[in-house]
Amino acid sequence: MKEGGGKKAVSPCAACKLLRRRCAPDCIFAPYFPADDPHKFASVHKVFGASSVNKMLQELPVHQRGDAISSIVYEANARVRDPVYGCVGAITSLHQQIGILQNQLAVTQAELVELRMQQITATSTNHKAESLFTMDMADFGRPSSWSS
Numbered sequence: 001m002k003e004g005g006g007k008k009a010v011s012p013c014a015a016c017k018l019l020r021r022r023c024a025p026d027c028i029f030a031p032y033f034p035a036d037d038p039h040k041f042a043s044v045h046k047v048f049g050a051s052s053v054n055k056m057l058q059e060l061p062v063h064q065r066g067d068a069i070s071s072i073v074y075e076a077n078a079r080v081r082d083p084v085y086g087c088v089g090a091i092t093s094l095h096q097q098i099g100i101l102q103n104q105l106a107v108t109q110a111e112l113v114e115l116r117m118q119q120i121t122a123t124s125t126n127h128k129a130e131s132l133f134t135m136d137m138a139d140f141g142r143p144s145s146w147s148s
Helices: 014-019 038-047 050-059 062-081 086-140
Strands: none
Touching (some): 038 050, 038 062, 062 086
């Protein structure tokens, strides 16, 4: 589509669309908040505010901004889900799950060792019984005069 001046109509980024402003060609939000993902900026704006995020991005070198936005979006989404603890709540929950799973693993490993020991004991007892049975059978068919 071309407008009257021969310029292409540029779709505003999600940030400019939400803030209802014209998206400039050098918009700091445009590379990180595309128009097709409006919820991404909406949660960031709700938690941090557009002005704060703008200031944070301007203070960072361009090559670090993508990682910063990823972190900001993650924290914003976590704060929307859990306004009090945010991502710390999620991390704490995951640490608790790790502790529970480590305990379950230790119990299972102990049970496995116990079962292996039972198997070794049973195998050892069976070999002794077979050995005694074989010796008794060998003596069974011999005349008593062959005994020393």
